[in-house]
Amino acid sequence: MLEAVWTNVDYVASVVLFCIGLYIIIAKNNLIKKLLGLNIMETAVFSFIVALGVLDGGEPPIMGEGATGPYSSPIPQALVLTGIVVAVSTTALALGLIIRIYRQCGTIEADELREME
Amino acid sequence: MKNAFVTALLVLMAIPLLIGVTALPPHGSADAPMHTHVSARYVERGEEEAGAANLVTGVLLNYRSLDTVGEVTVIFTALVAVLGVLISFPAAPKPPDAAGAAGTARATDHAAPTQPQVSPVVGFVVRLLAPFIALFTIYVIVHGHVSPGGGFQGGAILGGLFIALTTVLGENRTRCLLPRRGAPWMRGAALLAFVAAGVIGAVLTGYFLGYPAETNHLATELMLLGIEIGIGLGGAAIFATIFLQMEEE
Amino acid sequence: MHDWAHWLPLAVLTPLLGAVLTPVVSLRDRHVAPWWALGVMTVTSIAATMLIVRVALTGPFSYLPGGWMPPYGIELRFDEFGASISVICLIGWLAVLYSLRYTEWLREVPKPRIPYYYALLLLNLGGMMGFVITGDLFNLFVFLEILSLSSYALVAVSGEHIAEMAAFKYLLMGAISSLFVLFAVAILFGLTGSLNMADVASRLGDAESAAPAALALGMLAVGFMVKAALFPVHIWLPDAHSIAPSPISAVLSGLVVKIGILGMVRVYQIYNTAGVVDMHWLNQVLVWLGAISIVMGAFFAVFQDDIKLMLAYSTISNIGYIVMGFGLSTNLSIIGGAVHVFNHALIKATLFFAAGCLIYRTGYRTLADLRGVGRSMPFTTVAIAIGAVSIVGIPPTAGFLCKWYIALGAFEADQPFFGFALIFGALFIFIYYIRMVNAFYFQPVTHPEILEAREAPASMLFPTLLLAALCLVMGVLGRIPLSFIEPAAQRLLPPLGG
Numbered sequence: 001m002l003e004a005v006w007t008n009v010d011y012v013a014s015v016v017l018f019c020i021g022l023y024i025i026i027a028k029n030n031l032i033k034k035l036l037g038l039n040i041m042e043t044a045v046f047s048f049i050v051a052l053g054v055l056d057g058g059e060p061p062i063m064g065e066g067a068t069g070p071y072s073s074p075i076p077q078a079l080v081l082t083g084i085v086v087a088v089s090t091t092a093l094a095l096g097l098i099i100r101i102y103r104q105c106g107t108i109e110a111d112e113l114r115e116m117e
Numbered sequence: 118m119k120n121a122f123v124t125a126l127l128v129l130m131a132i133p134l135l136i137g138v139t140a141l142p143p144h145g146s147a148d149a150p151m152h153t154h155v156s157a158r159y160v161e162r163g164e165e166e167a168g169a170a171n172l173v174t175g176v177l178l179n180y181r182s183l184d185t186v187g188e189v190t191v192i193f194t195a196l197v198a199v200l201g202v203l204i205s206f207p208a209a210p211k212p213p214d215a216a217g218a219a220g221t222a223r224a225t226d227h228a229a230p231t232q233p234q235v236s237p238v239v240g241f242v243v244r245l246l247a248p249f250i251a252l253f254t255i256y257v258i259v260h261g262h263v264s265p266g267g268g269f270q271g272g273a274i275l276g277g278l279f280i281a282l283t284t285v286l287g288e289n290r291t292r293c294l295l296p297r298r299g300a301p302w303m304r305g306a307a308l309l310a311f312v313a314a315g316v317i318g319a320v321l322t323g324y325f326l327g328y329p330a331e332t333n334h335l336a337t338e339l340m341l342l343g344i345e346i347g348i349g350l351g352g353a354a355i356f357a358t359i360f361l362q363m364e365e366e
Numbered sequence: 367m368h369d370w371a372h373w374l375p376l377a378v379l380t381p382l383l384g385a386v387l388t389p390v391v392s393l394r395d396r397h398v399a400p401w402w403a404l405g406v407m408t409v410t411s412i413a414a415t416m417l418i419v420r421v422a423l424t425g426p427f428s429y430l431p432g433g434w435m436p437p438y439g440i441e442l443r444f445d446e447f448g449a450s451i452s453v454i455c456l457i458g459w460l461a462v463l464y465s466l467r468y469t470e471w472l473r474e475v476p477k478p479r480i481p482y483y484y485a486l487l488l489l490n491l492g493g494m495m496g497f498v499i500t501g502d503l504f505n506l507f508v509f510l511e512i513l514s515l516s517s518y519a520l521v522a523v524s525g526e527h528i529a530e531m532a533a534f535k536y537l538l539m540g541a542i543s544s545l546f547v548l549f550a551v552a553i554l555f556g557l558t559g560s561l562n563m564a565d566v567a568s569r570l571g572d573a574e575s576a577a578p579a580a581l582a583l584g585m586l587a588v589g590f591m592v593k594a595a596l597f598p599v600h601i602w603l604p605d606a607h608s609i610a611p612s613p614i615s616a617v618l619s620g621l622v623v624k625i626g627i628l629g630m631v632r633v634y635q636i637y638n639t640a641g642v643v644d645m646h647w648l649n650q651v652l653v654w655l656g657a658i659s660i661v662m663g664a665f666f667a668v669f670q671d672d673i674k675l676m677l678a679y680s681t682i683s684n685i686g687y688i689v690m691g692f693g694l695s696t697n698l699s700i701i702g703g704a705v706h707v708f709n710h711a712l713i714k715a716t717l718f719f720a721a722g723c724l725i726y727r728t729g730y731r732t733l734a735d736l737r738g739v740g741r742s743m744p745f746t747t748v749a750i751a752i753g754a755v756s757i758v759g760i761p762p763t764a765g766f767l768c769k770w771y772i773a774l775g776a777f778e779a780d781q782p783f784f785g786f787a788l789i790f791g792a793l794f795i796f797i798y799y800i801r802m803v804n805a806f807y808f809q810p811v812t813h814p815e816i817l818e819a820r821e822a823p824a825s826m827l828f829p830t831l832l833l834a835a836l837c838l839v840m841g842v843l844g845r846i847p848l849s850f851i852e853p854a855a856q857r858l859l860p861p862l863g864g
Contacts, residue, residue: 004139004140005135005139007143007144008138008139008141008143008144009144010144011138011139011141011144012135012138012139014138015131015134015135015138016131018134018545018549019127019128019130019131019134022127022130022542023123023124023127025538025542026123027119027120027123027124031534034538038538038541038542041542041545042541042545045545045548045549045552048549048552049548049552049555051144052141052144052151052552052555052556053151053156054144054145055145055147055152056145056146056147058145060265061159061160061163061171061172061173062170062171062172062173062263062264062265063163063164063170063171063172064170064263064264070147071160071172073151073152073156073159073160074156074159074160074163074172074173074175074176075155075156075159075176075181075555075561076555077173077176078173078176078177078181078184079184079504079552079555081173081177081188081269082177082184082185082187082188082504082508083548085188085191085192085269086188086191086508086511088192088195089191089192089194089195089198089511089515090195090511090515090537090541092195092196092198092199092359093195093198093199093202093515093518093519093537094534094537094538094541095363096198096199096202096203096359096362096363097202097518097522097530097533097534097537098534099203099363100202100203100522100525100527100530101527101530101531101534104527104530105527113531116527133581133584134581136577136581137553137577137578137580137581137582138553138578138581140574140575140577140578141553141556141557141578142556142557142573142574149556149559150557150558150559150560150569150572150573151555151556151559152559153559154437154558154559154560154569155437155438155559155560155561156559158438159438179432180432180434180438180439180440181439181440181504181505182431182432182440183375183431183432183440183442183500183502183505184440184502184504184505184508186379186382187496187505187508187509187511187512188508190382190385190386190489190492190493190512191508191511191512191515193385193386193489194486194489194512194515194516194519195515197385197389197482197485197486197489197516197519198486198515198516198518198519199519200479200482201479201482201483201485201486201519201520201522201523202519202522202523202525202530202533204476204478204479204482205476298393301389301390301393302390304386304389305386305387305389305390308382308383308386309383309386312379312383315375315379315431318432319372322433323433324430324431324432324433325372325375325431325432326375326431326432327431327432327433328432
């Protein structure tokens with residue numbers, strides 16, 4: 001069991017980050033901190049995906065002169081590229097909303113906002 | 118108290134996650150289904166089939182092109198969302214106690230900064246490096262299919278360059294990079310480039326977004342390049358617009 | 367490749383391309399935007415009709431962009447569940463038409479935002495269409511994000527601060543659920559090495575250990591159930607759907623929540639074919655949560671005074687019906703659940719459009735303020751009455767047959783208790799229906815200016831009445847969608863049980 005944890009320690013680290021991110025979103029009061037928690041969660045998932053594609057002793061999947069040997073899988077890297085763009089988009093929209101909320105309510109603390117509703 | 122409860126809940130949630138994740142095929146092993154199935158074919162035949170030496174670009178733009186179409190649409194969605202949420206009445210500044218405010222202070226600095234307060238060191242360095250960064254961006258975009266790089270990467274660098282220049286030089290001087298008539302076209306450049314390439318591909322190969330990689334290498338290269346440039350330009354325009362819109366308020 | 371299949375990428379890309387070009391065409395004059403959007407949706411609807419006709423005649427088919435055989439490329443697969451694009455296009459088209467007048471009226475929406483509103487609406491519709499017809503897991507995630515992001519923005523487009531707060535809460539919960547889905551897709555990829563749904567289904571059984579597959583199933587279920595607003599993760603829905611502009615509420619309640627359901631359908635298709643995880647536990651949990659949603663949603667709906675908030679809670683209740691139908695996993699209940707996806711979209715859109723007409727003409731949103739409106743706005747009130755009857759499930763309206771099938775399915779699965787939960791929920795809504803009809807027609811007027819209100823403008827009344835008529839028509843013609851979806855429902859059932 002411990003053996004399995006050690007071989008897949010990259011995956012375990014992603015899961016820990018994922019849970020930390022979720023904790024931040026739920027427990028923190030400030031909207032920007034919640035957004036950062038979301039970013040941490042997203043990073044955790046991306047690092048999980050990239051870790052899936054690693055090959056022991058593998059080269060980056062770029063062909064060309066001088067490139068030899070087993071290649072790490074190119075698929076996860078493409079997936080993560082798309083994922084990063086999606087994360088950036090979500091963050092941009094969230095920041096836009098936070099800007100508007102701040103302009104109109106003067107605060108970005110969740111408990112104060114809840115009182116205002 | 119609430120924090121302790123949340124922590125307990127998350128530890129509870131983490132347990133099945135950890136059990137599941139440690140039971141995955143061992144990390145890095147060469148006979149995981151990950152490396153022996155679809156990936157193996159991409160590695161083996163990717164260079165001729167996809168027409169790009171950078172296999173990641175081959176996957177992004179050829180094998181899984183529809184994903185990239187979706188990705189380009191997502192970034193455009195972010196742009197439209199930010200514009201749709203942030204664009205305000207183009208009216209004169211309202212009196213301090215206008216109806217609808219929660220009574221607390223609104224952000225008051227509406228004056229567009231004509232001369233932003235940046236340190237002269239920062240200003241000098243940015244102005245010095247800007248042309249080189251721009252050159253680097255062109256390199257990254259154009260070399261996307263033979264070395265690490267590509268449309269998005271170049272677009273992000275170019276967008277970042279625009280943001281740095283706007284911070285240093287002031288909005289009035291960098292606005293000329295996004296002309297009013299051309300800006301909507303620039304923002305949509307990515308998806309338009311994709312659809313154009315897709316239609317060309319349909320004409321050449323009979324499948325939408327098909328590339329004639331094995332028969333007509335030049336056409337494939339041009340299509341890939343066109344898409345990369347479109348993505349780069351579109352991405353940069355989108356980042357620039359989002360930044361300007363957020364700064365405007 | 368047959369010519370017909372080319373309609374598949376066309377159907378998805380038309381709204382997306384239309385959205386990208388909307389700011390371009392409205393550069394000079396923002397009034398071009400709604401007409402452009404209407405034209406785009408017309409083209410999309412034509413494409414959708416061709417696809418549905420094709421699948422009705424010849425069964426499921428697929429399209430391979432780029433020509434790559436699955437699983438080496440992305441496969442677009444159109445099966446009977448893909449017929450949901452019919453309701454997406456229909457309600458989408460009507461929502462664009464409705465928005466023509468409605469957005470001009472909303473005082474809080476700054477006029478320059480309006481082209482972006484239509485762009486967001488087109489992106490939302492295009493994202494949903496892509497979600498329904500894709501056969502690839504990661505593509506599913508990408509389209510899920512397109513439609514989610516546009517939904518968050520559309521809730522906030524009106525600019526009121528409560529709208530923005532509701533949108534932010536929606537964004538946080540929606541983004542978390544999307545991440546759960548992505549994590550699960552990554553696990554499935556790690557287990558099987560492929561992202562194509564059919565391929566994953568066939569390879570999942572070869573994996574050494576079932577634990578990651580079960581984990582992925584759990585995470586997918588959680589992710590999609592948040593999107594579908596099932597109890598207990600429904601808390602984002604009431605605020606978001608009631609505060610959004612009425613045509614957007616119709617699209618959100620009628621279509622976007624169903625995406626969570628359709629995602630679960632795909633999950634069921636994969637896991638029931640793979641047979642690697644015992645679905646029994648998940649099904650039981652879904653049945654329970656569905657039943658709680660039904661009763662709780664209906665219960666809260668009864669006590670609301672604001673019409674749109676009541677309709678939002680009613681959505682939660684109806685999602686409970688659908689989820690319970692899928693959880694019961696019998697032939698009848700799955701068919702009932704699947705068709706209710708379609709019918710509830712029609713009913714809820716009718717109700718939200720009608721509510722929007724009332725708000726547009728009178729400016730009031732609560733039952734107390736809207737007393738007596740039946741006398742001055744007869745058509746709109748009739749539409750609301752038809753919608754309410756349909757939601758309760760009285761024959762011969764659209765809501766009746768599906769709920770009947772789900773109840774029959776509950777008895778068929780030896781779980782009669784849930785059949786009673788269903789009837790219980792319907793009773794609650796019936797109480798509200800009585801309250802509403804009473805208020806609109808029989809009670810003395812609280813605001814005399816209501817009697818002066820004219821009927822809603824044609825561009826808003828036409829969608830409302832059309833959908834109300836469809837509620838009745840679909841009630842009478844109810845057998846047709848039920849038998850249409852039957853082969854897909856059969857395939858959805860687990861190979862052993864059912």
